[in-house]
Amino acid sequence: MEHRISAKELRVIAEGIRLVTLQTLEGFGAGHIGGSMSIVETLAVLYGSELRCDPANPAWEDRDRLVLSKGHAGPALYATLSLKGFFPKEMLSELNKGGGRLPSHCDRNKTPGVDMTTGSLGQGISVAIGMALGNRMNRSDSLTYLIMGDGECNEGQVWEGAMFAAHHKLDNLIAFVDYNKQQLDGFTKDVLDMGDIGAKFRSFGWFVQEVNGHDVAAILNAVTAAKANKGSPSMIILDTVKGYGTFAAGIEGNHHMSLTKEQMAECIKAASERLEEARAAFAAERAEQAAKNPAPKAPAPKPADNPALQPLEVTDDKAEEKEEPAPDDAPAEGSDA
Amino acid sequence: MEHRISAKELRVIAEGIRLVTLQTLEGFGAGHIGGSMSIVETLAVLYGSELRCDPANPAWEDRDRLVLSKGHAGPALYATLSLKGFFPKEMLSELNKGGGRLPSHCDRNKTPGVDMTTGSLGQGISVAIGMALGNRMNRSDSLTYLIMGDGECNEGQVWEGAMFAAHHKLDNLIAFVDYNKQQLDGFTKDVLDMGDIGAKFRSFGWFVQEVNGHDVAAILNAVTAAKANKGSPSMIILDTVKGYGTFAAGIEGNHHMSLTKEQMAECIKAASERLEEARAAFAAERAEQAAKNPAPKAPAPKPADNPALQPLEVTDDKAEEKEEPAPDDAPAEGSDA
Amino acid sequence: MAMFKVMDKLEKSPVMMRDAYCTALMDLASENDNIVALDADLVSSSGMKPFFNAYPERAINVGIAEANMVGIAAGLSAVGKIPFVHSFGCFATRKTCDQVMISAAYAKLNVKILGSDPGVTAAYNGGTHMPFEDIGVMRSIPQIKIIEMTDPTMVSDIVRQVAEDYGVHYLRMPRKNVTGIYEPGSTFEIGKGNILRDGDDVTVIAGGIMVAEALRAAARLKDEGISVRVVDMFTVKPVDTDLIARCAKETRAIVTAENHNIYGGLGSAVAEALAKTVPAPVEMVGINDSFGQVGTEDWLRKEYNLTEGEICDAVRRVLQRKKRKFLWFTIDN
Amino acid sequence: MAMFKVMDKLEKSPVMMRDAYCTALMDLASENDNIVALDADLVSSSGMKPFFNAYPERAINVGIAEANMVGIAAGLSAVGKIPFVHSFGCFATRKTCDQVMISAAYAKLNVKILGSDPGVTAAYNGGTHMPFEDIGVMRSIPQIKIIEMTDPTMVSDIVRQVAEDYGVHYLRMPRKNVTGIYEPGSTFEIGKGNILRDGDDVTVIAGGIMVAEALRAAARLKDEGISVRVVDMFTVKPVDTDLIARCAKETRAIVTAENHNIYGGLGSAVAEALAKTVPAPVEMVGINDSFGQVGTEDWLRKEYNLTEGEICDAVRRVLQRKKRKFLWFTIDN
Ligand SMILES: Cc1ncc(C[n+]2csc(CCOP(=O)(O)OP(=O)(O)O)c2C)c(N)n1
Ligand SMILES: Cc1ncc(C[n+]2csc(CCOP(=O)(O)OP(=O)(O)O)c2C)c(N)n1
Numbered sequence A, B: 001m002e003h004r005i006s007a008k009e010l011r012v013i014a015e016g017i018r019l020v021t022l023q024t025l026e027g028f029g030a031g032h033i034g035g036s037m038s039i040v041e042t043l044a045v046l047y048g049s050e051l052r053c054d055p056a057n058p059a060w061e062d063r064d065r066l067v068l069s070k071g072h073a074g075p076a077l078y079a080t081l082s083l084k085g086f087f088p089k090e091m092l093s094e095l096n097k098g099g100g101r102l103p104s105h106c107d108r109n110k111t112p113g114v115d116m117t118t119g120s121l122g123q124g125i126s127v128a129i130g131m132a133l134g135n136r137m138n139r140s141d142s143l144t145y146l147i148m149g150d151g152e153c154n155e156g157q158v159w160e161g162a163m164f165a166a167h168h169k170l171d172n173l174i175a176f177v178d179y180n181k182q183q184l185d186g187f188t189k190d191v192l193d194m195g196d197i198g199a200k201f202r203s204f205g206w207f208v209q210e211v212n213g214h215d216v217a218a219i220l221n222a223v224t225a226a227k228a229n230k231g232s233p234s235m236i237i238l239d240t241v242k243g244y245g246t247f248a249a250g251i252e253g254n255h256h257m258s259l260t261k262e263q264m265a266e267c268i269k270a271a272s273e274r275l276e277e278a279r280a281a282f283a284a285e286r287a288e289q290a291a292k293n294p295a296p297k298a299p300a301p302k303p304a305d306n307p308a309l310q311p312l313e314v315t316d317d318k319a320e321e322k323e324e325p326a327p328d329d330a331p332a333e334g335s336d337a
Numbered sequence C, D: 001m002a003m004f005k006v007m008d009k010l011e012k013s014p015v016m017m018r019d020a021y022c023t024a025l026m027d028l029a030s031e032n033d034n035i036v037a038l039d040a041d042l043v044s045s046s047g048m049k050p051f052f053n054a055y056p057e058r059a060i061n062v063g064i065a066e067a068n069m070v071g072i073a074a075g076l077s078a079v080g081k082i083p084f085v086h087s088f089g090c091f092a093t094r095k096t097c098d099q100v101m102i103s104a105a106y107a108k109l110n111v112k113i114l115g116s117d118p119g120v121t122a123a124y125n126g127g128t129h130m131p132f133e134d135i136g137v138m139r140s141i142p143q144i145k146i147i148e149m150t151d152p153t154m155v156s157d158i159v160r161q162v163a164e165d166y167g168v169h170y171l172r173m174p175r176k177n178v179t180g181i182y183e184p185g186s187t188f189e190i191g192k193g194n195i196l197r198d199g200d201d202v203t204v205i206a207g208g209i210m211v212a213e214a215l216r217a218a219a220r221l222k223d224e225g226i227s228v229r230v231v232d233m234f235t236v237k238p239v240d241t242d243l244i245a246r247c248a249k250e251t252r253a254i255v256t257a258e259n260h261n262i263y264g265g266l267g268s269a270v271a272e273a274l275a276k277t278v279p280a281p282v283e284m285v286g287i288n289d290s291f292g293q294v295g296t297e298d299w300l301r302k303e304y305n306l307t308e309g310e311i312c313d314a315v316r317r318v319l320q321r322k323k324r325k326f327l328w329f330t331i332d333n
């Protein structure tokens, strides 16, 4: 499959999102680091390439929608939206601030670019279905994307939606499950084993693909295949690691963490290094292509619709000066949802 | 497999339940005839043979439980319970009477022998799970049976329960789906296609069997196999016809019907004939066996624990004198749930 | 501005509530492509078959999945549709509470919910299906509007207004025939109670099927020389606090009458309004925190004391309390 | 009979509410095999890990499926268990309303529900997680008992009583540290409010985190010469109507203070009780029908006016209303 954007470039975008997400969390001192890190690559593919939107006009009717049903991963989406240009990076310091525009869970009325209010797990699928159905009624070719957690799939509403979307052949709905094998209290296999999630959605009539959720190229291919699929809703099961790219990867208690300054610094450092590596790899690819095609008619691939992400303006300094230390009653590790 | 009770005898019991259910509905003039008729054979197998209970002691701790989650099929259960001896047949005239003990939907506090209050679809599975789990904690060998509708499986709670029961390996839970292919508004394939229900439960980790739900021998075999199954909950998908054994079988609008006197008479007549046929077949079987084993040591098989059902005291006269005509505001056909 | 006229005679309206509802929605749908109807396997009950037949592309039967239905409605409204969803009042509220709260109300989307067969009108469907609590559940959700529609005339007018009023609305009505209160063509103002009959001694604030009972009680009490004001408080939220305060001021005694638990419904709303404005003695006619059961609607009305007679008794009780030297208050005139 | 003593000094209690809760349940579990704990993927939050470790066979994490959890609890109780379920207050109520109503309450089973982090105590979890409506939702369910636990001392006593009291209970409490109100060893009577401080001019009827604010306000108002009675109305249902009537009679003005929507919660319960007994002016401190948001608990308390200062203002307002010639009442003495 030929894509407008190269995997190397998407990798840069992903690592940029990761870094900015961590910087955002650093600003607050605690947060849903695990579930934010595991969807970074998916957000990179969506906002780096696949999702039709206009940062200058967040309410554009013909945009594609994203329902981030696992609304607690808001910080990753906020980082993405700010990189995309929906709002200035300074706004990221509003995370979890009283009166601010970046609540812990996504809110369509507070944050430019957020398409749906989420936080009560299980609800996103129905809303996404409604959007997809409405767009079909409106004869619009907008797509609706949906990201759910694997723990979230414990909720019956997910399966109500699954049945409905299949019955109504909603092929303008492309869903992801962030199969990171952990939920709030521990590993899904211990809390409530979801077994073979893909098989479940297949038995519910969905077109199911299973991919490495940290492999941008694989995700991109899957989304492309999902777009091509007709007559059924698409499910992309993202095989991921909760907390991916940080010291918290796959460890217990990584759902919601209060991080020490040292831990945070370590996270940011690792993310910066990952970003540098990704940039280097992308630069090398460009150089190689430039060598192959010296003519100016084919410069480095530039996705048309994500100016803000490309080139990615990520700096390694902290997102903002931390105005106040993590407050006393900041949620203790693992203690919040 | 060898069973204590013969299929011919179960057939007699089933047709007895069918007839008494219809007589009960006749007493009121309207009701959920479709979904009552389709579970008659299953009730016959449970109360005729498999479900451990004591009509003289409905609250017996060590009894097996039945959660009739599709609580609107109450009349079929009431007929069964009265035949089993939980309460006198005269009580059947209380169906839907204000202040009576037989409400349209099952109520554990009103009717002797009813183990759970149901009527809001989707809830029964969780309660049955709780009973099964509690019995396991109590080291009791009681089993919990559960009957759900196929339309009912639209409810997400069913799938929450399905995941949970599999994760907790609840092999003391034996569930049925009355796969009669119709729900309130029409055929399930039109309203919300459940596709392959068996495959769904299989993908959720259940031991699934699919049987003809009007074949008592097949149901009995399935229950026996379910009892033998260890390490997972059992699902028996009953391939049935809504309204089976009556003129309403499989027709549209058979969910809840107001029946004319003529229709009702026709139903009762047909059911009486079915019962006579079944009795004749059973008598023939007995005679044959008696001829084979003339010794008194092996008389006709007599299930030990269902004295009330065997011999079945079903009379062909109406269950009771209809005290009042179906009231003016009796629900119009298809108009109630 | 409301422009209503009360019927001369109280009789069963020939038009079923559900037919008025379906007609109103079909009228709207013929003018506005964005009107969408959803149901959860109760189209045969809701009387919406004509709509489903006429507008199959805008009519969705989601199956028995009320939570999903409300979420879908929220999503539809996010792309410009105006969804009207229906289930029985019990399921339309109890099974969807979190979805109405988050996906609809908190997300500031545009979702209209009809809960049918409130309270005793669920009749034979019995306790599991008999919502005495639906208003209480919904009233806890911020900024939602709650309207109990009194008769088919009101249905026609309110459904249209609700379609035009962005936000979340919970509508409540019996499906079948009710007593006609308003003359055809009457119009209503959401948020304002209607004084159906004036009186000086006491005000009966009623809703739904209890409005007719209140009018009958008022007529009967007239013979005893008691002058009863009757208010149809069809908007339970936001309740008409000004009118309630005015009635307290002018009649100094209040009876509420509702086909709902006295906790959480109209009685509560009135008590709150009075406490915050003009404290006055209230007697509440309604369900005394008990569960539903099967029976004919008539039997159930008697069983739960939802009757003209009970309203008369409540009026007499409240007048006793009004007359009594009021603990630390004495009566001014 | 309640035997409580109020702390001399208002300070953060060193014991977290959730630890008191877990300890209480573990004590019970050590005596009674039938005690079972259920959670919906919030064991790390509820502080119930020690219970889950000590009694793995009687501790069930159902995953993120609150409706299923309540149904399972109902089934467990049908075979003799005494299940205590937990989720955040928002989900423990909004996601389970139909199950609590039918499988638990209507079926007359024995289910105890803890909804944690009520109102502003949900802090950073924000609007989706900030239950201002949970009491309203639950209060609509007949015959359920609703208790907002004030401090860890009360938790210890109430959890034990609730385990012994067959039926459905909804308990509400913050998870972390609150101001200690009661001396260790105090006991409480469900259904009876506690007079924490006597006074003649006005009664503040408070619940949960607002009890401490009410006590602080009373102390402050004393300097202004206003004598404030403070009642901890920890049982919201059945509310202590007798005490409310008595306070109305004796102080003639009421302020309610709650970390909940003023519609549906304690304010409503008090207004209802007054309307039916001794009408009196009420000012309600609480959430004015709005949604939650993120912030520190302190910031949120200010944002929503859940403060000592606001209670003082409400007292002053209600005293104005009390003094005024009361429309048609005049004041008796
Ligand atoms: C209905 C509901 N119940 C409980 C919670 C609390 N909660 C927030 S996140 C979470 C765990 C989610 O696990 P998963 O879906 O796997 O998310 P991820 O691993 O991607 O973070 C829980 C229980 C919630 N937000 N909504
Ligand atoms: C939660 C809920 N929603 C709606 C209803 C109304 N209702 C009663 S029966 C029924 C159809 C049930 O269909 P199915 O489960 O297939 O039952 P069966 O065909 O066996 O009668 C509906 C929608 C209900 N009882 N509960």
Ligand SMILES: [Mg+2]
Binding pocket: A149, A150, A151, A178, A179, A180, A181, A182, A183, A242
């Ligand atoms: Mg996960």
Ligand SMILES: [Mg+2]
Binding pocket: B149, B150, B151, B152, B178, B179, B180, B181, B182, B183, B242
């Ligand atoms: Mg069916």
